[in-house]
Amino acid sequence: MVDEQEGGLSPVRIVNELKANEITHVVWLPDSETNFLYQLLESDATLNLIVVSREGQAFSTAAGLVIGGKKPVVLIQNTGLLESGDSLRGWGIGLNMPIVVMVGYRGWNRRGVTSEAEVALFTEPMLNALGIRYYLVENDSDADRIGVAFADAERLGRPVAILVGDEFHGFNR
Amino acid sequence: MIDVSDMVRAIFPYRGDAIVISGRASRHWAEISERPSLDLGLGDPGMGGHASFALGLAMAQPDVPVILFDSEGDLLMNLGALPTIAEQEPRNLYHFVMDNECYATTGGQPVPNAKRIQYDVIAQACGYPSTFTYGEIESLSRDLEHILSLPGPVFVAMKVTPEIENLPIGQRLRWQTRTLEENLRDLQSELGVSQRAPHGRNMRVVKA
Numbered sequence: 502m503v504d505e506q507e508g509g510l511s512p513v514r515i516v517n518e519l520k521a522n523e524i525t526h527v528v529w530l531p532d533s534e535t536n537f538l539y540q541l542l543e544s545d546a547t548l549n550l551i552v553v554s555r556e557g558q559a560f561s562t563a564a565g566l567v568i569g570g571k572k573p574v575v576l577i578q579n580t581g582l583l584e585s586g587d588s589l590r591g592w593g594i595g596l597n598m599p600i601v602v603m604v605g606y607r608g609w610n611r612r613g614v615t616s617e618a619e620v621a622l623f624t625e626p627m628l629n630a631l632g633i634r635y636y637l638v639e640n641d642s643d644a645d646r647i648g649v650a651f652a653d654a655e656r657l658g659r660p661v662a663i664l665v666g667d668e669f670h671g672f673n674r
Numbered sequence: 675m676i677d678v679s680d681m682v683r684a685i686f687p688y689r690g691d692a693i694v695i696s697g698r699a700s701r702h703w704a705e706i707s708e709r710p711s712l713d714l715g716l717g718d719p720g721m722g723g724h725a726s727f728a729l730g731l732a733m734a735q736p737d738v739p740v741i742l743f744d745s746e747g748d749l750l751m752n753l754g755a756l757p758t759i760a761e762q763e764p765r766n767l768y769h770f771v772m773d774n775e776c777y778a779t780t781g782g783q784p785v786p787n788a789k790r791i792q793y794d795v796i797a798q799a800c801g802y803p804s805t806f807t808y809g810e811i812e813s814l815s816r817d818l819e820h821i822l823s824l825p826g827p828v829f830v831a832m833k834v835t836p837e838i839e840n841l842p843i844g845q846r847l848r849w850q851t852r853t854l855e856e857n858l859r860d861l862q863s864e865l866g867v868s869q870r871a872p873h874g875r876n877m878r879v880v881k882a
Contacts, residue, residue: 561727
């Protein structure tokens with residue numbers, strides 16, 4: 502087990518992955534890990550940004566976009582994932598929506614210690630309880646898992662999660 | 675107070691090619707609709723999500739009017755949807771809110787501060803460019819043509835008569851004639867949208 506990651510997950514790589522997967526809309530609630538990503542998304546004319554006020558909004562918004570023929574991605578923190586449990590269940594799983602949710606993995610690290618917040622303890626158990634497949638992405642070398650997640654969501658007709666575990670570098674650095 | 679059945683009948687002549695997300699008015703709307711493939715009676719996938727869902731659908735299909743029959747209990751669960759809708763400015767979204775001052779499907783318990791909330795004022799303060807409020811069918815009927823000619827997002831609050839249900843859910847009248855799966859598939863077919871979701875897997879059956 503390695504304590505620290507080699508290199509980080511660059512915002513440009515994330516945006517490129519979203520484009521490569523033909524994402525039309527980014528539905529999100531900003532968090533401290535992703536503020537630099539926000540600047541990139543805002544300046545990119547091909548990605549429509551929808552900022553929600555509460556994470557539970559994101560899944561019903563994304564469901565409407567999917568039914569209307571678009572391909573959104575939901576971008577939230579794991580705290581918001583917990584908040585949006587029923588919305589994810591009903592509007593995501595219940596309607597068989599192939600929605601990928603990128604989750605900032607607050608509190609995650611490789612040492613088994615949740616120094617920042619205990620929310621990390623509940624993140625994967627919640628996804629498992631809902632039967633949602635997930636992938637951990639820590640740095641640029643993992644970024645191809647984003648495409649795998651999108652392919653899974655389409656194939657399974659279910660939400661799939663990407664846990665962004667970039668503890669040491671962060672999008673905002 | 676406006677009867678929900680009167681409300682949907684008043685809107686019906688102006689429906690045109692609009693998608694109608696019928697919410698708590700679904701039973702009444704299904705009785706008169708002549709375009710069921712453009713109707714979306716979702717049941718209750720997750721309370722509090724109808725306004726956001728309508729926003730997503732309206733943004734995905736900007737050339738198709740979207741009429742939402744929302745309810746105040748649903749909206750109260752997610753008032754934060756209003757500034758998002760106002761910011762996105764979907765010109766094709768007509769957001770009707772049925773305010774019966776209670777949770778009718780759970781027996782009629784009052785929503786918080788039921789008598790004094792002004793939903794149109796909230797929507798206006800959140801940035802909706804056009805907002806209205808009605809307490810009787812005559813004035814609503816008089817203004818509907820104008821309301822539906824305005825660029826969205828338009829918000830219309832309506833005081834409606836509660837249709838309180840007290841029977842256990844399993845004993846309630848089933849009015850649906852299509853499954854949710856069929857409902858979504860029909861709409862996507864009507865819109866010419868390729869079906870990304872493999873509808874049918876784990877899909878709840880709400881058919882009568």
